[in-house]
Amino acid sequence: MYLSVVVPVYNERDNLPLLYQAVVDALKPIEKPWELILVDDGSRDDSLPVLESLADSDPQRVRVIALRRNFGQTAAIAAGIDHATGAVVVLMDADLQNDPQDIPMMLEKLEQGYDVISGWRKNRQDTFITRTLPSNLANWLISKTTGVKLHDYGCTLKAYRREVITGFRLYGEMHRFIPVFANSVGARILEVPVNHHPRKFGKAKYGLERTFKVVLDLFTVQFLSRYANKPIYLFGGTGSVLILVSGLVLFYLFIRRIFFDVSVMNSPLFQISTMVAILGFQSILMGLIAELLARTYHESQGKPTYTVRKKINFTEDDHS
Template sequence: MKPYVSVVICVYNEEGNIFPMIEAVDRAMSVYEYETIFVNDGSKDNTLGELKSVHNDRLVIIDLQKNYGQSMALAAGIEKARGEYIVTMDGDLQNDPSDIPAMLRRAEEGDFDLVAGIRANRQDGMFLRKIPSRIANWMIRQASDVHLKDYGCALKVIRADLAKSLGLYGELHRFILLLAALEGARMSQMDVKHHPRLVGQSKYGLGRTLKVMSDLILMLFLKKYLRKPMHLFGNWGILSLLVGLLINGYLLVEKLLGNDIWGRPLLILGVMLVIAGIQLIMFGIMTELQMRTYYESQDKKPYKIRRIYRAEETLFNEELKMKN
């Protein structure tokens, strides 16, 4: 039996792309039970009007109060999705819905929590889109130790329980694969088609580069130190404190030997390192307390169990195979 699927499409000023997108999704998903969720992220053109004019029982329209950004729009669509699998894609027709069935099969047959697309023949500008994207992919790969080929393709198939636990805030939609890796997801990638934009204007540009870099720092913290922040702040705090004490100890000996140490840059450095070390250690302790509050106030566990295998289940399955 095929799973029920939710196709979540975030749109912002995509007038002219709505009708062909809905038709393409309907063709691709004809053998599935599905719903198509369009999240209108505060469009200023006739995007909402076009959506409302469509008579389609499978169509769900979520109209946000204003433009919140792609991450918030995606989070709203995922929250309302009812499918066992959630498909995410852009509404500019550069992603091809005809790739969805093959990605769903990959997810089911390989027992993957997430299958992401790789834009094998990307139809974008070289200098403004492709080269910055390759640089960003390389940076993410090296910094996160999550070795995937294309982190930026919007076309993804995600198991619903994983999608609803990702926690999309700010502009973290660019890091869905890293967020999934933090959750311990089993992931796969496959080549998908990519088309040039025919209607409207791209919402991406070089201006997002600094945002990607700052969000990457956040992702690295979440990946390595969310459950043990003291290992980050405490280690640097202790190192700073020890170096500061060593410098001040040396200057104390100099003072006892009768040398003038007042106003020396080394004295200022030593005092600053001691203060910084104490502050980092205290900040690490406070962050540890906040981390514990985060889990305990929501009755969350700092771990997740995928499945429990019991001995009696294994014996039962073996007996069942022997009978068959």
Template sequence: MGIYLHSEENKLQAVLPSTTLEVSVVVPVHNEYESLPHLIDAIATSLQANHLRYEIICVDDGSTDGSTELLKQIARDRTDLRAVILRRNYGQTAAMSAGFGHIKGSVIITLDGDLQNDPADIPLLLNKLKEGYDMVCGWRKNRQDAALTRLFPSKVANWLIGWVTGIQLHDYGCSLKAYRAELVADMNLYGELHRFLPALAFIEGARITEIPVRHHARRFGKSKYGLWRTFRVVMDMMTIWFMQKFLTKPMHVFGLFGLVSLVLGVAIGFHLTFIKLVFGVSIGNRPLLILCIVLLLAGVQLFSFGLLAELLMRTYHESQGRPIYRVREVVEPGSQGEG
């Protein structure tokens, strides 16, 4: 394990101005003992060089390699670092959500704790955000990862996510992103949804873009990702698709399939009844009769699911006071425009 050395000079540089914070950097951490000191210093150096008022929030996600104790020690020595310690390993999505719950800045930066994202790229994202975007995503154009276990699955996942969500980005999986704080406040994260943050932001009406960023080979430890995560990604992708299309109108999907099922069931029922009455043929042992009953029952069930989903969506929005729309701005009568 590495040794944490923190000079008095760095400690003095870390003192935050008393004015309002501009940037909150959220870093999920899981077993990154060797990386932590280098990462925190690199983030601070990048932001101080650009004269930004900032804070760093490191969320320890149930580390078992000593990262928790090291993080607490660094947080005690610095004034720009807040350590959020989770009770156990919940996953990257939960860690990011915990970090979002403790931010004080008007802009949020997220990045991984393994030093593969370069903190020196943070100003690039912030400058792009100033052009009027609500979210800027990093694109690891020259990615330094294993081709078979990381690059190929990632390319397939990016293509699938882009096809399903309609948001064409080169790199959904890059953790280095910049958000406006009010955008994050509207998003609730579950499962493995951190990969789908651009899609969730798009649902909230965000303006999204991406820029190329640097990516470094892992210096310490080993990757926590693998092919086994693909199944989770596919399941969450289906959730995002449903949220994009039918979050406020679930009856439109359940009702449609229910209607189709009922129509087919009724049509088959009339057909069998016609055969029975006109030709006097027994229909009791016909597979079509079973299909007719199944379709009718499925139609009723789908309609019932649709009604229940409508009630749940109303509860979801009304209990949280969440509107079904997002207002970007309001122009008052007689107000003077800029420029």
């Protein structure tokens, strides 16, 4: 299979027939086989019967996954990726705000040597205060923190080569961070402007509270992308700084004791510096334990600490 289009669905009954037809029309120029994977995320309307009807009408291309309850957009996307068979995976929303007509253009960009094509809703059709402004702030924060500079992390419409989105699991609201994970394995990322349409049916599923969840997930993403294979750098570095600060405070106290005859043991600074030193020592120990866990994780699964873009003059039996 060349292409898998994965669409998470939650209460989008009226949009689904139009979405299916829009995808079919957009992919007519694609001569290679493709599939449309629709993941029902515990919808409470009649979305699932509509999905079943679409699957019956086009059994060769439409596949439906029905989750037992509403697990969230990230879990639905993860389920779709897990069941996708295409070498290229395209993610998009079911609310018709993403335009399937952009997919062929994104596939052409992939053929130019990129691994991830990220959509940018340059002319976004959402309310500014409740949707666009928080999204812009989150995009700026994520770009600054991760170093992967994108204008629109929140745009679901993205195209990926399968090999750059395997090897990690998605939790929380982490689907928007997939480009960051892909970048950590050396993926070539290109951001392209895409169409964005006003919502025709239904209502938005997310509000301002989602921004706080994204910020919390950002801490996890930073740790996993930068320190998952070298946790001692984080814990050991923090511990070393704490011990250094404690040592400087103690040196200051003893200087005062020598030259000004000021008691050291009764000073609150002495007690604080002692606690800081203990915290620093514990942080280093946590780093060593994390190093053992990281090695156990990789070695127990035979999981390498590197990724290969391509091999030349190797056969499938060659492992060196």
